[in-house]
Amino acid sequence: MREGMCSHRIGDSFPAAFLFSTMALLACPCAKMSAQTSSDAITVSGTVRSSSGEPVAGASVFLDAKSSSAHLQTKTNADGTFVLSPDRAGTYTARAEKSSQRGAGKEPLVLAAGDKKHLDLILAVQVAAGTMEFKDEPDFTVAGVTDWSNVGLHGSDTTSRTSEALAKETLSLKAGGTERLPGGKAEGKYESALECEAKGDFVKAREEIRKTLAASDDAEGHHLLGDIDERLGDPLEAVREYERAARMYPSEQNYFDWATELLLHKAAQPAVEVFTKGSNLHPNSARMLAGLGAALYAVGSYDDAAQRLCAASDLRPAEPSPYLFLGQMEKTVPAPLPCGEEKLARFAQQQPANALANYYYAVALWKRQRGSETAASSRQVQALLEKAAKLNPNLAEAYVQLGVVYFARNDSAQAIAAFQQAIKVSPQLSEAHYRLSLTYKRNGDDARAHQEFAAYQETEKMETAAVERQRSELKQFLVILKNQPGAGAPQ
Helix, strand or coil: CCCCCCCCCCCCCCCCCCCCCEECCCCCCCCCCCCCCCCCCCEEEEEEEECCCCECCCCEEEEEECCCCCEEEEECCCCCEEEECCCCCEEEEEEEEECCEEEECCCCEEECCCCEEEEEEEECECCCCCCCCCCCCCCEEEEEEECCCCCCCCCCHHHHHHHHHHHHHHHHHHHHCCCCCCCCCCCHHHHHHHHHHHCCCHHHHHHHHHHHHHHCCCHHHHHHHHHHHHHCCCHHHHHHHHHHHHHHCCCHHHHHHHHHHHHHCCCHHHHHHHHHHHHHHCCCCHHHHHHHHHHHHHCCCHHHHHHHHHHHHHHCCCCCHHHHHHHHHHHHCCCCCCCHHHHHHHHHHHCCCCHHHHHHHHHHHHHHHCCCCCHHHHHHHHHHHHHHHHHCCCCHHHHHHHHHHHHHCCCHHHHHHHHHHHHHHCCCCHHHHHHHHHHHHHCCCHHHHHHHHHHHHHHHHHHHHHHHHHHHCCCEEEEEECCCCCCCCEC
């Protein structure tokens, strides 16, 4: 273990769980305080961001003069930017506030005549002085793990599979965040453990982290330990370490990873609770809202899930993940989702070269029009699907949906061609075989209908077996819900 490399640990001297940091190049010794001429004008500009990196609009930014009670004040713009122009040189401190989010710069800002300074300010929730732990007790306890079962799942097996896919895709969003402690990187005292992790020696990495935590407890170490425990196949310890990290330091990263671990291991209702608390603490985190949407879908709250994903897409209109989550949900639930068509239309408009954007928008349009299709609306859906297939010729689902459109028009020849193309691209896609069987049956071609139905049964068995293998590899949490009817029984 390397010695003497520890960086400043949360709680050593700062009373707040979230720190407010400034990055500024400080000027040389200050000029004598005097009224500014135009050539001597001082400008302090910058951006205020949340702890998860999103610009904060409407935050109050202050420059307080050290030598007097005077201060300058302004509000951030919609993109989080601000500009202040002090009329005298001197030493100032920077601070910002918005609701419960506030803080102060770590160092004084020395301004000389003519200086043009830029500040990147990080604004985050303050915890009461004297405590570093988040005190709210969760309404659940993770009591253990078991093999997969369908207890507590909502909807059909199709929605269950979609829920599992969304949980994995939520996990992939972990890579989008780096902030655990201020600065977004591990402290130096964990360098030895990180080197072991990089070499694949996870047992040694865990041992090093535990040694360091025994001497100096902090949130960063618990989060790292959660990562290592998950990689070692111990999700029960991983989720407990993520919870400890979030309670010591309720950052966006810590809350997201805690909630994602719960969702991944089938504790959907607890995941809803943690994602909700995390979203309340970090309202500008699009991935927190996306994870909350995935968790709400898992418990069968489809409309609420859609609303969270629509909100996530509004926060990050160029980020595809919320739209992709929404599209998968739209495809599987029985009724059109609120705001689904509107947001998927924006997705297709903003990313016209994205095959899935065109495909999911077509699915949403088709669902709304089901049973009352017009020639114009049908052609719009067809055009979107053809575009999706052209952009990605291996997107078998686009050919299947094209076949559905043709089938509804009683155009059996085109439907058969579309379903056959889907099978050519993806021979194991059971839905394509099933729909092709129906089309042959309607045409009176019983022999081919029987052949395709047998292929459907075989591919469906293979799909189910593959899903079951994946499920058997993933441990499911046993959860005890508190203060609810039936409390004391695993979820």
